[in-house]
Amino acid sequence: MNIFVCVKQVPDTETKVKPSGDGTFIDTTSIKWIMNPYDEFAVEQALLVKQTNASANITVVRVGSVKDTEALRTAMAMGADDAILVQADDNLDSYMIAKALKGAIDKSGKKPDLILTGKQAIDDDCLQVPQLLAQMLNLPSVSVVVGFEDGGKLKLKRETEGGSLEIYEVDKPAVVACNKGLNTPRYASLPGIMKAKKKPMTEFKLADVGVSDADRRVKYSNFQLPPEKPPGKKMDATDTAKQKDVVKQVVQLLRNEAKAI
Amino acid sequence: MNFDFTTEQKEIKELALKFVKNEIIPKAQEYDEKGIFPKEEFKKAWEIGLINTCIPAEYGGAGFSNVDSILISETLAYGCMGMNTSFMANDLALLPIVIGGSHEQKQKWLTPFTENFKIASFCLTEPNNGSDAAGIQTTFKDEGSHWVINGNKMWITNAGHADLFVVYGTIDPSLKHKGISAVVVEKGTPGIELGKKEDKMGHRSSDTRGIRFNNVKVPKENMLGKPGAGWAIAMATLDHSRPLVASSAVGGAQRALDLAVQYAKERNQFGVNIGKHQAIQMMLSDMAMKTEAARLLTYKAAAMADQKIKNTEIASYAKAFAADSCMQITTDAVQIYGGYGYSKEYPVEKLMRDAKLIQIYEGTSQIQRLVIARELLNK
Amino acid sequence: MAKILVFTETHNEHVKTVTLEILAKLSGHSLEVAAIGEISATGVQELAKYGAAKIHKIKGAGLEKYSPEGYANALKDFISKQSYDYVFAGATSLGKDLFPRVAGSFDAGMASEVTNFVMDGDKFAGTRPLFAGKCYAKVEIQGPKPHFITVRPNALGLGTATAGAGAVADVAGNAGAIRAIVKEVVKSASSKVDLTEANIIVSGGRAMKNADNFKILNELADVIGATVGASRAAVDSGYAPHAMQVGQTGKTVSPSLYIACGISGAIQHLAGMRTSKCIVAINTDPDAPIFTKADYGIVGDLFQIVPLLTQEFKALLGK
Numbered sequence: 001m002n003i004f005v006c007v008k009q010v011p012d013t014e015t016k017v018k019p020s021g022d023g024t025f026i027d028t029t030s031i032k033w034i035m036n037p038y039d040e041f042a043v044e045q046a047l048l049v050k051q052t053n054a055s056a057n058i059t060v061v062r063v064g065s066v067k068d069t070e071a072l073r074t075a076m077a078m079g080a081d082d083a084i085l086v087q088a089d090d091n092l093d094s095y096m097i098a099k100a101l102k103g104a105i106d107k108s109g110k111k112p113d114l115i116l117t118g119k120q121a122i123d124d125d126c127l128q129v130p131q132l133l134a135q136m137l138n139l140p141s142v143s144v145v146v147g148f149e150d151g152g153k154l155k156l157k158r159e160t161e162g163g164s165l166e167i168y169e170v171d172k173p174a175v176v177a178c179n180k181g182l183n184t185p186r187y188a189s190l191p192g193i194m195k196a197k198k199k200p201m202t203e204f205k206l207a208d209v210g211v212s213d214a215d216r217r218v219k220y221s222n223f224q225l226p227p228e229k230p231p232g233k234k235m236d237a238t239d240t241a242k243q244k245d246v247v248k249q250v251v252q253l254l255r256n257e258a259k260a261i
Numbered sequence: 262m263n264f265d266f267t268t269e270q271k272e273i274k275e276l277a278l279k280f281v282k283n284e285i286i287p288k289a290q291e292y293d294e295k296g297i298f299p300k301e302e303f304k305k306a307w308e309i310g311l312i313n314t315c316i317p318a319e320y321g322g323a324g325f326s327n328v329d330s331i332l333i334s335e336t337l338a339y340g341c342m343g344m345n346t347s348f349m350a351n352d353l354a355l356l357p358i359v360i361g362g363s364h365e366q367k368q369k370w371l372t373p374f375t376e377n378f379k380i381a382s383f384c385l386t387e388p389n390n391g392s393d394a395a396g397i398q399t400t401f402k403d404e405g406s407h408w409v410i411n412g413n414k415m416w417i418t419n420a421g422h423a424d425l426f427v428v429y430g431t432i433d434p435s436l437k438h439k440g441i442s443a444v445v446v447e448k449g450t451p452g453i454e455l456g457k458k459e460d461k462m463g464h465r466s467s468d469t470r471g472i473r474f475n476n477v478k479v480p481k482e483n484m485l486g487k488p489g490a491g492w493a494i495a496m497a498t499l500d501h502s503r504p505l506v507a508s509s510a511v512g513g514a515q516r517a518l519d520l521a522v523q524y525a526k527e528r529n530q531f532g533v534n535i536g537k538h539q540a541i542q543m544m545l546s547d548m549a550m551k552t553e554a555a556r557l558l559t560y561k562a563a564a565m566a567d568q569k570i571k572n573t574e575i576a577s578y579a580k581a582f583a584a585d586s587c588m589q590i591t592t593d594a595v596q597i598y599g600g601y602g603y604s605k606e607y608p609v610e611k612l613m614r615d616a617k618l619i620q621i622y623e624g625t626s627q628i629q630r631l632v633i634a635r636e637l638l639n640k
Numbered sequence: 641m642a643k644i645l646v647f648t649e650t651h652n653e654h655v656k657t658v659t660l661e662i663l664a665k666l667s668g669h670s671l672e673v674a675a676i677g678e679i680s681a682t683g684v685q686e687l688a689k690y691g692a693a694k695i696h697k698i699k700g701a702g703l704e705k706y707s708p709e710g711y712a713n714a715l716k717d718f719i720s721k722q723s724y725d726y727v728f729a730g731a732t733s734l735g736k737d738l739f740p741r742v743a744g745s746f747d748a749g750m751a752s753e754v755t756n757f758v759m760d761g762d763k764f765a766g767t768r769p770l771f772a773g774k775c776y777a778k779v780e781i782q783g784p785k786p787h788f789i790t791v792r793p794n795a796l797g798l799g800t801a802t803a804g805a806g807a808v809a810d811v812a813g814n815a816g817a818i819r820a821i822v823k824e825v826v827k828s829a830s831s832k833v834d835l836t837e838a839n840i841i842v843s844g845g846r847a848m849k850n851a852d853n854f855k856i857l858n859e860l861a862d863v864i865g866a867t868v869g870a871s872r873a874a875v876d877s878g879y880a881p882h883a884m885q886v887g888q889t890g891k892t893v894s895p896s897l898y899i900a901c902g903i904s905g906a907i908q909h910l911a912g913m914r915t916s917k918c919i920v921a922i923n924t925d926p927d928a929p930i931f932t933k934a935d936y937g938i939v940g941d942l943f944q945i946v947p948l949l950t951q952e953f954k955a956l957l958g959k
Contacts, residue, residue: 013888013908017774026775037889073272094740095749122888124770126752128740131708135744140709140820143737146882156820160733161834162867163883165826166706171819180889181882187280190310190323193272217749222778226769226914234931237940238924247948250920250936251956258935260897260918261840261864261953287876528927601925 001056002110003046005080006101006133007039009064009071009090010123019223025091026223035071038118040185041178045148046116047079048183052150057081059108063100065090066203076196077188083201084108086209093218094128096211101129102136103209108202112137112173114154119144119177130177142168143177270332277311277336285340292344292466293611296458298422299344299466306348307378311337315352315359315501320367321375327501327563331508335556338512342615343464345509350418350467353502353623354381354427357443360501361485361494370425370445382423384414384472385495391415392628394495395438399430399474401488408444408484410452410477416622420455420470424448428474429495432488441491445483452477463614496573499624503576504562506623510583510616511559514552517587517594517612521545524598541597548590555583574636581629584619591616642762643670645719645786647729647739648687650675655683657798658730658837662791663690664799666728669759671804672696674718676703676711676813688806695808702815705822706734710815712741717814719746724786726764731790733834743788749781750788755795755894755915764789772888772911793837794894795915828883835886838867840897841916843886845909846873847902847924847942854880856943857901860950863959869893871903887912899949901942905930922946 011017012032020027035043043060050056060075063086072083084104092100105112115137120127127143134141146165147157154170159179170176188196206212233253237246254260266274284302292299306312314330316322325333330352338345351374358370373379390396399412412430420426425447431440446453456471485494522545525536535541558579565572591612595602602609620626644666648659655675663671673687674696687695698718702710711734719727719742727742729735731753743750754766755776764787766779781787835841842861844854854868861868870880872887886893888908898916903909905921905928913919914933921934922942931937938945953959 011771014906016907017771019775026771070272070275077272077276093749094752095744095747098744122772124752125772125892126740126750127736128743128750128752131737131740132744135712135741140818141741142708142820144733158737159883161837162832163828163881165828166822167824167826169821169823174820179882180885187309188272188276189308190273190276193269193276194323197269217781217783218751219780219782220770220777221780223770224776226773226776229914229933229935231932232919232935232937234926234934234937234939236926237938237945240944243940243944243948246938246940247945247952250938251949251952253936254897254918254920255956258897258918261956524927527929 001053001113003049003056003058004105004112004115005039005042005046005058005060005075006115006117006129007043007060007062007071007075008036008118008121008123009033009062010036010121013037013122019225023223024221028090033070035074036118036121038120038122038178038180039071041180041182042116042118043075043078043080044183044185045176045178047186049114049150050079057110059084059110061101061104062086063088063092063097063104072201073196074188076199077192078186079192082199084204085201086204086206088206091220093216094124094126094132095217096215098129098132098136099215100206100209100211101133103211104204105137107204107209114172115139115175117175117177119179130175134175137175139173139175140170141175141177142170144179145176146179146181148176148182266332270329273329274332274336276309277333278339280306280309280311281336281340285337285344289341289344290608290611292341294465294605296460296465298468299347300422302344303347303380304378306337312348313351313355313374315356316371316375317359320371322371327504327566328560331504331559331563334505335508335512338509339516341466342509342513342612342619343466345512346464346467346618347419349505349509350383351381352505354383354425356498356501357383357427357485357494358445360497361443361490366445366482366485379424380419380422381425381427382417382419384417384426384428386414386416388413388415388471392625395441395492397429397431397441398434399428400434401430401432401442401444403432404478406481407478408481410444410446410474410479412474414472414474416459416469417472418467418469420472421458421468426453426472429491436489438492439489441495442488443485443491443494444479445485446474446477446479450477450479462617463611464618500572500576501566502623503580504559504566506619507555507559507562507579507583510587510619511552511556513612513616513619514548514555514583514587514590517591517609518545518548518552520609521548521594521597535597544593544597548593551586551590555579555586558582574633577624577629577632580624581626581633584616585626587616588620641669642725642759643723644672644726644728645722645724646671646673646692647715647727647735648673648675648679649730649732649734650677650679650683653680653682655679655686656730656732656793656837658732658791658793660686660690661793661796661798662728662730663687663692664801665757665796666759667691667799667801674698674715676714684806684808689803690801691804692806693804695806696811697808698811698813700813700815702818703813705825707815707818707820707822708737708741709820710818711738712745713816714813715742716745718811719786725762726789727786728789728791731792732837735790739788739790746784746786748784748786748788750790751779751781753790753792754779755792757789769892769915772892772908773914774911792894794839794896832861832867835867835869835884835891835893838893838895840864840866841869841886841893841895842866842899842901843869843871843903843913844874844880844901845871845903846877848874848879851879853943856946860899860946860953863950863953863957866899871909872906900930900934901946903930904928905933
């Protein structure tokens with residue numbers, strides 16, 4: 001059984017993001033990169049599948065810049081078997097990334113039985129790649145998955161509005177985009193970190209997987225910080241005697257000044 | 262001269278930091294307040310390989326260098342100095358076996374720690390002997406096939422949970438330090454009497470107790486090295502353990518610095534955030550300089566141990582400077598937080614309480630200076 | 641004048657508000673609307689009022705309920721027969737799942753979850769938040785048409801529109817082969833609108849101390865018609881399920897009113913709610929970062945303030 005896990009490397013959630021000088025992307029000079037948090041659930045799910053099917057092979061695939069291959073190493077330290085890195089800039093659009101992932105999976109020579117991804121990458125927040133990849137590979141896809149059972153067919157729970165669930169029955173192979181709540185990702189272990197050093201990593205250039213600049217569909221420009229809000233009104237209600245008045249005042253302001261209610 | 266960590270070291274640090282942020286920091290305040298022993302966190306840290314870093318690869322350990330070990334310890338202490346005391350105590354207890362044990366002893370006592378989650382205690386200090394370790398009063402009496410242990414130990418970390426105790430005593434008090442020896446005592450051996458859990462100022466999650474050894478019989482083969490070899494083992498252990506303890510202080514200091522910097526950017530007084538006031542800037546700069554200086558000393562001491570260069574003097578620099586700096590830095594963090602810093606709702610007062618102990622245990626800051634002076638004057 | 645299709649979803653008798661927001665914003669272009677399944681008379685009226693010239697109801701076997709492949713196949717079929725320049729949809733739970741697939745089937749580009757856009761003549765240029773709103777950028781689409789765009793609910797607001805003819809047509813749809821089938825839908829116990837579409841949100845943080853205490857937020861939410869959310873700290877502490885999490889690794893929201901209770905305002909949380917139109921923060925710490933984003937900050941204990949707020953709103957709204 002061949003499992004592919006697609007991971008992305010994104011700026012740490014605690015990072016302060018600044019636009020680059022020319023406004024075409026963000027300034028990446030002092031950014032700490034981490035594995036996209038949702039991708040950790042995908043890696044964990046692959047490892048859980050492997051626990052019940054020891055012959056399964058887990059390949060992690062990443063499209064991105066080579067200055068750092070932390071996400072792939074982390075995934076292998078958690079237990080993935082091998083990795084593919086497609087070297088590319090960090091500002092590809094979803095279409096290019098999906099096409100590069102498809103190209104890498106095709107080139108691996110392994111026929112996928114299951115493809116796992118995070119439900120979204122927390123950098124561009126597009127939520128497109130899993131579905132696009134499925135469309136390109138002509139596979140079914142289910143996104144925002146919070147429940148996973150494999151009994152020949154996959155039984156998946158997809159979280160929809162307000163915490164409602166759609167229960168899917170899915171033919172394999174399929175693309176499954178994982179959400180928080182699906183499982184608890186394990187930590188890479190220290191012996192795992194040592195073992196990961198010896199695991200194979202294949203590297204491709206973007207052209208090797210059939211992607212060129214002509215594939216760009218979405219163009220970004222004019223990156224900027226959100227406008228700062230002018231300071232609001234702060235009222236002290238630590239004194240219980242004043243609380244009622246403060247609350248009354250805020251409610252009136254919400255109605256008359258902000259017209260929010 | 263190269264100040265860079267290897268790729269693996271960076272990954273180890275990342276892993277430890279992630280663990281600390283997810284598992285340690287969210288619990289630290291509560292465990293401190295209620296004095297809860299961090300058994301679950303201890304076990305989780307063991308599962309991913311952050312514990313017992315001193316065990317050599319041939320006995321099932323990861324084969325970490327001293328630098329690797331202190332990288333982990335510094336990071337765990339960044340989350341909670343108190344919990345790190347519990348975690349680190351395993352290393353302090355196992356180090357004498359690593360240093361002074363025979364091949365069979367290492368197989369018998371080190372390997373099980375790599376196979377199952379176990380806790381160890383190091384028993385040196387006594388009610389009447391702290392810094393004056395050579396004046397130890399616990400006795401090991403030779404009874405043919407056994408040693409019989411009698412004596413009281415004090416301030417023993419992890420005592421209430423330990424599976425194994427490494428106990429220092431003397432085969433003959435008149436021999437002074439030449440009589441000092443070390444034996445391994447397994448949990449459940451008759452005559453081990455645990456005292457009550459100490460109610461401490463800081464490091465409140467670590468389990469600290471007195472222990473009375475009342476006619477405790479252990480087989481002869483439980484002695485590490487020859488009778489009387491204990492002093493040499495203890496001294497060699499300190500060369501490894503002092504950088505480890507120093508790294509705990511570095512971790513605590515870094516936490517205090519990070520929190521103070523963050524608060525200085527948030528807290529407004531006189532219409533600007535307090536980080537804009539020079540008085541605060543001076544304090545933050547001093548804190549940052551001292552933290553980094555302590556870190557460099559600590560890593561140097563560990564790197565020397567890795568290169569088998571005698572590091573006694575530098576290890577004492579590191580222990581004293583890191584502990585004293587940590588005390589100063591955590592105190593300054595409370596000062597920067599002002600009234601909020603003094604409240605238990607905010608994290609810095611705990612750091613200040615925790616810092617104090619590092620100046621005291623594993624050789625007080627004064628003892629470190631005696632060691633340094635002795636090394637300086639005897640050159 | 642561009643030829644534009646707006647995909648709509650229905651909610652009870654009504655079409656989802658985000659459709660109307662999009663229609664109003666596109667006023668002046670040739671506007672058609674498509675839905676999979678039925679649209680009520682009320683829905684048709686709403687769509688016409690906001691400018692829909694034609695309304696297509698796509699129906700057929702396999703389209704009775706949602707499936708990513710079935711809906712995508714039917715839409716692909718329908719759209720291929722027309723010559724739309726743009727296809728718009730709301731960035732709802734369904735829209736986010738479906739449209740990348742549809743766009744992919746045309747090898748076409750898609751701009752996800754824009755919060756604003758302009759049509760410069762016939763050329764679309766959008767604004768969208770990235771890095772959970774820590775940054776904004778201009779987004780344009782190139783390559784084969786139609787171009788696809790999803791729009792964040794509540795972001796555009798309901799502009800004024802010129803009414804359209806609202807001519808309704810039934811279209812025979814083809815679901816094709818479906819390999820991922822929805823077997824069952826488990827409705828959440830909450831009848832509230834989803835966080836991402838909510839007009840008012842009341843959120844609780846770590847200071848809620850436990851899951852039970854969220855009932856005081858629920859009481860307030862009931863009075864003002866809000867959906868209840870939570871910070872990551874509260875979710876990680878087990879006080880609330882992840883479906884309620886607002887922030888970078890949860891949901892990004894932009895309601896008209898956001899009431900943050902006992903939330904300090906970590907950067908991940910601020911990223912997820914900073915585009916809220918009006919923010920109220922309640923916190924004991926006067927220096928909590930949340931106050932820098934709040935229009936109205938109340939320094940005080942949420943356990944005392946929130947019940948007072950509930951009381952005041954009750955009086956105001958005559959409940």
